[in-house]
Amino acid sequence: VSGYTSVTGDERREMLASIGVSSVEELFDVPADVRLDRPLDLPDGLTEAEVYERMRSLAARNADAESEVCFLGAGMYDHYAPAIVDAIISRSEFLTPYTPYQPEISQGGLQAMFEFQTAMTELTGLPLSSAGLYEGPSTVAAAGYLAIGATKRRRFVVSAGLHPHSRETLRAYSEGYPASVEEVRMAGGVTDLEALADAVDDETAAVIVQYPSFLGGVEDLERIAAIAHGAGALLVASCDPIALGILRTPGDCGVDIAVGEGQPLGNRLDYGGPSFGFFCATEEQIRRMPGRIAGETVDVDGRRGFVLALQTREQHIRREKATHNICTAQALNALGGMIYLSWLGRQGLVELGELLVRRTDYARRRLAAVEGVEALHDDPVVREFAVTFAAPVGEVLDYCADHGVAAGVPLGPEYGNGLLVAITEQRTIEQIDRLATLLGEAVHKAGAGRRQKAGSAA
Amino acid sequence: MSTAAPNPPGSAVAETPMQRDRAVTIYERSVSGRRAAAIPASGVPDGDRPISELIPEHLLRCEPARLPEVSEPEIVRHYNRLSRRNFDLDSGIYPLGSCTMKHNPRLNERVAALPGHARLHPAQDPQRAQGALELMWSLERSLSEICGLPHVSLQPSAGSHGELAGLLLTRAFHAADGETERRTRVLTPDTAHGTNPASVTMAGYEVVKVATDQRGGVDLDDLRAKTDDRVACLMLTNPNTLGLFDTNIAEITGIVRDAGGTLYYDGANLNAIMGHSRPGDMGFDIVHVNLHKSFSQPHGGGGPGAGPIAVSDRIAPYLPVPRIERVDGNNGSRPQFELRGAEAHPDSIGRLRGFQGNFGVFVRSYAYILSLGGDGLTEASETAVLNANYLLARMREGRAGRYLKPAFDRRPMHEFVLSGSGAKKELGVKTLDIAKRLLDHNMHPPTVYFPLLVDEALMIEPTETEARESLDRFADAIESILAEAEDDPEIARRAPYTTPVRRLDEAAAARTPIVRQEF
Numbered sequence: 005v006s007g008y009t010s011v012t013g014d015e016r017r018e019m020l021a022s023i024g025v026s027s028v029e030e031l032f033d034v035p036a037d038v039r040l041d042r043p044l045d046l047p048d049g050l051t052e053a054e055v056y057e058r059m060r061s062l063a064a065r066n067a068d069a070e071s072e073v074c075f076l077g078a079g080m081y082d083h084y085a086p087a088i089v090d091a092i093i094s095r096s097e098f099l100t101p102y103t104p105y106q107p108e109i110s111q112g113g114l115q116a117m118f119e120f121q122t123a124m125t126e127l128t129g130l131p132l133s134s135a136g137l138y139e140g141p142s143t144v145a146a147a148g149y150l151a152i153g154a155t156k157r158r159r160f161v162v163s164a165g166l167h168p169h170s171r172e173t174l175r176a177y178s179e180g181y182p183a184s185v186e187e188v189r190m191a192g193g194v195t196d197l198e199a200l201a202d203a204v205d206d207e208t209a210a211v212i213v214q215y216p217s218f219l220g221g222v223e224d225l226e227r228i229a230a231i232a233h234g235a236g237a238l239l240v241a242s243c244d245p246i247a248l249g250i251l252r253t254p255g256d257c258g259v260d261i262a263v264g265e266g267q268p269l270g271n272r273l274d275y276g277g278p279s280f281g282f283f284c285a286t287e288e289q290i291r292r293m294p295g296r297i298a299g300e301t302v303d304v305d306g307r308r309g310f311v312l313a314l315q316t317r318e319q320h321i322r323r324e325k326a327t328h329n330i331c332t333a334q335a336l337n338a339l340g341g342m343i344y345l346s347w348l349g350r351q352g353l354v355e356l357g358e359l360l361v362r363r364t365d366y367a368r369r370r371l372a373a374v375e376g377v378e379a380l381h382d383d384p385v386v387r388e389f390a391v392t393f394a395a396p397v398g399e400v401l402d403y404c405a406d407h408g409v410a411a412g413v414p415l416g417p418e419y420g421n422g423l424l425v426a427i428t429e430q431r432t433i434e435q436i437d438r439l440a441t442l443l444g445e446a447v448h449k450a451g452a453g454r455r456q457k458a459g460s461a462a
Numbered sequence: 463m464s465t466a467a468p469n470p471p472g473s474a475v476a477e478t479p480m481q482r483d484r485a486v487t488i489y490e491r492s493v494s495g496r497r498a499a500a501i502p503a504s505g506v507p508d509g510d511r512p513i514s515e516l517i518p519e520h521l522l523r524c525e526p527a528r529l530p531e532v533s534e535p536e537i538v539r540h541y542n543r544l545s546r547r548n549f550d551l552d553s554g555i556y557p558l559g560s561c562t563m564k565h566n567p568r569l570n571e572r573v574a575a576l577p578g579h580a581r582l583h584p585a586q587d588p589q590r591a592q593g594a595l596e597l598m599w600s601l602e603r604s605l606s607e608i609c610g611l612p613h614v615s616l617q618p619s620a621g622s623h624g625e626l627a628g629l630l631l632t633r634a635f636h637a638a639d640g641e642t643e644r645r646t647r648v649l650t651p652d653t654a655h656g657t658n659p660a661s662v663t664m665a666g667y668e669v670v671k672v673a674t675d676q677r678g679g680v681d682l683d684d685l686r687a688k689t690d691d692r693v694a695c696l697m698l699t700n701p702n703t704l705g706l707f708d709t710n711i712a713e714i715t716g717i718v719r720d721a722g723g724t725l726y727y728d729g730a731n732l733n734a735i736m737g738h739s740r741p742g743d744m745g746f747d748i749v750h751v752n753l754h755k756s757f758s759q760p761h762g763g764g765g766p767g768a769g770p771i772a773v774s775d776r777i778a779p780y781l782p783v784p785r786i787e788r789v790d791g792n793n794g795s796r797p798q799f800e801l802r803g804a805e806a807h808p809d810s811i812g813r814l815r816g817f818q819g820n821f822g823v824f825v826r827s828y829a830y831i832l833s834l835g836g837d838g839l840t841e842a843s844e845t846a847v848l849n850a851n852y853l854l855a856r857m858r859e860g861r862a863g864r865y866l867k868p869a870f871d872r873r874p875m876h877e878f879v880l881s882g883s884g885a886k887k888e889l890g891v892k893t894l895d896i897a898k899r900l901l902d903h904n905m906h907p908p909t910v911y912f913p914l915l916v917d918e919a920l921m922i923e924p925t926e927t928e929a930r931e932s933l934d935r936f937a938d939a940i941e942s943i944l945a946e947a948e949d950d951p952e953i954a955r956r957a958p959y960t961t962p963v964r965r966l967d968e969a970a971a972a973r974t975p976i977v978r979q980e981f
Contacts, residue, residue, distance in 0.1 A: 007833070007834045007838035007839075007841055007842050007845075007926075008564070008565045008567060008758075008833075008834075008842075008926075008927050009841070009842065009845045009926045009927060010927070010928070010929035010930070011845055011848065011849070011926075011929070011930060015930050016848065018930075019848055019849075019852040019930060020848070022852060022855045022856070023848075023851045023852055023854075023855045024855070025851075028844045028847065028848055031847050031848065031851050031873060031875075032707075032738055032739075032847065032875070033706075033707050033709060033872070033873050033875075034707050034709075034735070034738060034739050035709050035711070035712070037712055038711055038712055038739050038740075038743050038744045039738065039739055040610075040737060040738055040739055040740055040743065043737070043836055043837065043840065044607055044608065044736075044737045044836030044837075044839060044840060045607050045836065046604055046607055046608075046831070046835055046836035046839070047832070047835055047836070048835040048836070048837065049832070049833055049834045049835030049837065049838040050832050050833060050835070052569050052833070054832075055569060055573070055829050055832045055833050056569065056572065056573060058832060059573035059576065059579075059597075059825065059828075059829055059832075060573070060576060060578075061593075062578070062593035062594070062596060062597050063573070063576040063577070063578025063579050063593055064578055064593065065578070065592045065593030065596070066578040066579070066582045066586070066590070066591050066592070066593045066594050067582075067586060067587075067590040067591070068577050068578050068579075068580075068581040068582045068583070068586075069577075069581040069582070069583060070577040070581050071577070071578075074583055076583040076585045076586065077585075078585050079816060079817075080583065080584055080585075080817070082581070082583065086498070086499065086534075088498075088534060088537060088538055090575070091538070092538070092541045092542070092545070093762075094571065095542075095545045096550045096551070096552035096553070097545035097546065097548040097549075097550045097552075097553075098541075098545055098548065098550075098762070098763055099550070099566065099571075099760045099762060100550045100551035100552050100566050100760050100761065100762075101548055101549060101550045101551065101556075101761060101762075101763045102556070102558055102561050102563060102761045102763070102764070102906075103761070103763065103764040104763060104764065106549075106897070106901065106906065106907060107963075107966050107968075108898070108901055108958050108961040108962070108963055108964065108965065108966065109548065109549035109901055109906070109958075109961050109962075110547075110548055110549065110763070111485065111544070111547035111548065111962045111963055112544035112545050112546065112547040112548035113544075113548050113763035113764070115485060115487065115544055115547070116541070116544055116763075118487065118977070118978070118979070119487055119488050119489070119979070121977055121978050122487075122489060122978040122979040123527075123529060125978050126527040126528050126529060127527050131978070132977065132978075133977070133978065135764070136765075138619035138620065138623065138765075138815060139619065139815055139816055140815075140816050141813070141815050141816040142619065142623070142814065142815045142816075149664065167816070169813055169815070169816040169817065170816070172812045172813040173812070173813045173814055173815055173816070175812055176630060176782070176811050176812035176813055176814055177626075177630075177664075177814070179630060179633060179634075179666075179811065180626070180629065180630055180633060180664055180665035180666040180667075181664070181666060182666050222517060222521050224520075224521065226520075248523075248527070249523070249526075249527060250513065250517075250522060250523055251517075251521060251522065251523055252520070252521055252522055252523050252524070253523060256524070265816065272580040272581065272822065273580065273581050273582055273583050273584065274574075274579065274580055274582070274584075274820075274821050274822040275579065275582040275583070275584050275586075275591065275594050275817070275818060275821035275822075276584030276816065276817030276818045276819065276820075276821055277584075277619070277766070277815075277816075277817065277818075277819055277820035277821055277822065277823070278619075278765070278766030278768075278820040278822050278823055280765075280766075290975065296764065297975075297977050298977070299971040299972075299975050299976055299977050300971070300976040300977075301966050301967045301968065301970050301971040301976075302966070302967055302970070303963040303964040303965060303966050303967070304956075304964050304965050304967075305477075305481075305964055307481065307484060307485075307963050307964070308484055308485045308963075309485065309963040309966045310485070310966075311966050311968050311971050313968075313971040313972060313975045313977055314971075314972055314975060315968075315972075316972070318656075319622070319656040319657050319659075319660035320655075320656040320657075320912075321656070322656075322660070323656045323659040323660060323669075324659035324660060324662060324663045324669045325663070326656070326659075326660040326663070328660070328664070329622040329625065329626060329657050329660035329661040329663075329664050330620070330622055330623075331620065331621065331622045331655075331656075331657050332620040332621060332622070332752075332754060332761070332764065332765045332766075332767040333620070333764055333765040333766075334619075334762075334764075334765040334766045335762050335763040335764030335765045335766075336760075336762030336763060336764075336765065336766060337762075337765070337766055339763070343537065343541060345529050345530075346488055346498070346529070346530050346532055346537045346540075347498045347499050347534070347537060348498075348499050348529065349496070349497045349498060349499065349529050349530060349531050349532065350492075350526050350527065350528060350529045350530070350531050351497060351526070351531070352497055352498070352499040352501055353526070353527060353529055354526050355501040356499075356501050358504075358513050359501055359502065359503075359504050361513055361516050361517060362504040362506050362510055362511070362513075362516070363504055363505075363506060365506075365511075365516050366504075366506045366507075366508075384516060384517040384518060384521065386517070401587065405587065405590065410583065410586065410587075410590075413585045429501065429502060432505065433505045433506065433507065
């Protein structure tokens with residue numbers, strides 16, 4: 005018995021006899037021309053201990069946020085996830101069921117979705133939430149799809165402050181929708197509003213921005229909403245859910261659709277996934293929402309219960325007329341997010357947000373005070389900011405990495421070759437000071453190297 | 463052996479303790495001032511300034527989000543209580559057709575939780591994430607061998623995401639030949655999963671349905687009639703959603719290929735054929751693999767999953783970026799693994815999501831492949847097919863044999879479809895009633911009312927990880943439900959009785975949706 009099966013040789017023979025065949029081969033009604041006539045060219049199976057050791061040795065070759073000090077962000081952040089998240093989502097009852105198509109035996113999962121939807125509507129200030137989509141950038145593409153359906157227009161105007169992955173994903177999806185995508189430049193850390201007003205026209209389905217922007221700047225969503233709505237376009241904001249704990253809500257600012265990456269809410273970094281995406285919208289979009297939505301109802305005896313609501317939007321009922329093709333989403337990750345939000349609670353989320361604002365402000369001032377280092381913009385920030393320096397970014401990152409610090413995410417030429425630095429509550433003042441010291445040394449060293457090279461060339 | 467039928471029907475049924483314990487949300491447990499998390503002080507050396515000095519007032523929230531105020535013990539009790547209101551795979555048979563509810567090895571959870579995986583930041587310098595990239599590369603190679611197609615992208619997040627990727631690849635492939643305007647149609651059989659047509663629409667194509675023939679396969683005449691130079695792609699599963707292997711597969715793929723279309727294989731049913739037949743060898747160009755089905759990623763109550771795609775040479779230039787490349791080292795040094803973007807792959811369709819995909823799922827599925835090896839995977843498919851055929855043999859006996867006939871009288875592979883039309887006509891008990899009565903037997907029902915072309919369909923996929931006695935218990939439960947229905951069909955019609963709640967009013971939830979807590 006191996007490979008997680010239970011059928012013994014004797015049982016196999018008896019089962020074949022009940023079926024009325026003499027071998028398993030006879031059960032495979034597969035023509036010879038498409039039969040694989042050799043064993044799979046894969047290694048033999050390993051014991052559990054051997055697999056563990058192989059995986060451990062692979063994992064050991066990654067520099068993770070436990071083995072170095074992590075200032076990396078750009079959408080996913082090294083927050084502390086409390087032990088209860090893992091403890092609860094590891095329970096078989098949450099880990100192993102399928103999508104709750106049989107509501108009578110799925111009340112736990114359905115109620116958790118309902119609670120999650122409530123939390124996301126509270127964070128975004130919008131009345132509707134789906135039970136979760138895949139992850140951040142694909143929720144931006146999903147918002148674009150909804151906007152096409154709602155406005156019957158096929159043009160997106162996106163800020164350069166939208167994460168490059170979100171813009172690339174939107175472009176890839178838009179080949180199919182089809183739709184065109186136009187980009188608007190930034191002014192400092194936020195969208196250039198004059199350029200935005202020029203770009204938006206009566207063909208525009210949606211204006212799409214990020215809140216805070218990719219460079220960390222807090223957008224003035226109310227002014228952007230006025231520009232979008234003035235042209236009859238929807239406003240989509242891709243939001244950092246932690247920042248929403250202290251920033252004015254998208255709903256309050258007139259945003260029509262708020263989406264985003266849910267990883268910061270108690271989910272692992274996991275080298276990029278799985279996490280979850282969230283999708284919230286105004287009431288009028290209820291029949292156009294993508295993905296599953298749990299709703300409250302009663303059973304035949306009048307007991308309170310939960311079901312998948314509005315399923316006629318979905319692919320398994322509506323097929324080619326569905327509002328989206330999504331089926332398997334990220335329910336377990338959304339549950340992890342809900343547990344995390346319960347753990348933080350009403351006050352904790354505010355306190356965390358304020359902590360981030362203060363430490364990030366300190367870090368930006370501290371780094372900008374280092375000789376040769378400048379802040380890329382001075383717009384207000386919550387937990388992330390960008391710096392530039394007169395040294396090759398790669399060399400600076402290598403120097404810091406050699407000293408046990410992942411200093412930040414390198415920004416491409418589009419943003420002036422800087423460094424995006426993220427702060428979480430796990431980054432102490434001492435670690436921030438150490439980053440400043442290392443950056444100073446690295447910039448100085450690179451500068452000295454170049455001076456030396458220039459000297460020897462002359 | 464017969465399974466005891468729990469509880470008689472009707473108003474005489476006493477509430478179970480769990481039913482008496484009515485649903486309470488975490489918001490309703492909230493008590494002002496309670497909390498779980500302790501947030502540290504900022505520690506900023508020059509002191510805390512008011513937040514409004516750092517972010518202008520008009521950009522700040524007016525009121526805190528109304529999150530619950532609960533202590534840690536209350537959170538744990540609340541979600542523990544919710545968990546007991548779920549049925550799960552570790553509690554009993556879960557024969558949902560096309561969902562492949564196989565055992566979820568706990569080793570996979572352990573290795574996914576290693577800090578080198580779980581706390582690896584996705585923007586980490588690839589030179590400092592070599593273990594992760596090697597793992598992904600190795601998984602790509604394994605899936606390539608299993609699918610019989612040379613190139614793999616792990617990026618799509620689920621099967622439907624893989625489908626969309628495949629259709630965008632198809633679009634890019636035809637665009638390269640200047641055929642975008644002409645090729646506007648995608649053929650899907652009428653037995654297809656709902657995601658197929660939904661993906662077709664999102665990719666800007668028109669769905670054209672192909673009929674099913676008497677044997678449960680693609681109707682070749684209908685396929686020929688609908689295949690012309692307007693066809694961009696054919697999407698197919700094989701074995702199909704009836705659990706039947708289409709023996710005309712080479713001819714089917716040949717017809718569409720000759721007309722210039724691409725061939726897309728929906729890998730939802732790959733668990734039937736691993737090590738026995740490969741989509742690439744059948745003539746397909748693009749395959750998605752549901753790692754949460756065949757490769758044991760837990761379903762999580764609706765995700766996470768992952769839907770990697772394997773493709774042929776002619777599709778490879780368009781694969782999503784970033785792609786992983788292995789660069790062999792000099793003089794026996796370790797090979798290096800790199801992430802290459804659009805600059806190295808200018809014809810790529812681009813990105814379909816952030817970062818590198820659902821890496822945690824890759825870890826689990828790669829651990830699964832290492833555990834089983836090539837032989838183990840081949841045997842897994844054999845046992846999946848054996849279990850399905852054994853259960854079908856049991857369902858041909860007794861009352862099931864009389865009231866629940868196979869939709870097609872052919873040998874199935876890993877799943878089979880019965881029609882409940884006999885039970886409906888003769889007993890007045892619908893497929894839905896049988897499904898709901900199974901809940902009282904502490905069993906998950908099969909997939910019901912799918913595929914659509916089978917009246918009162920029950921689609922049953924036991925998977926290889928069920929033991930024989932578990933299959934027997936399922937067959938016994940069906941027998942007892944049908945026997946009971948001969949006496950009194952009301953019992954099934956009003957089931958379930960023992961679940962945390964009984965039949966729910968789904969129509970009300972659609973008419974006046976309550977989709978968030980009212981405060």
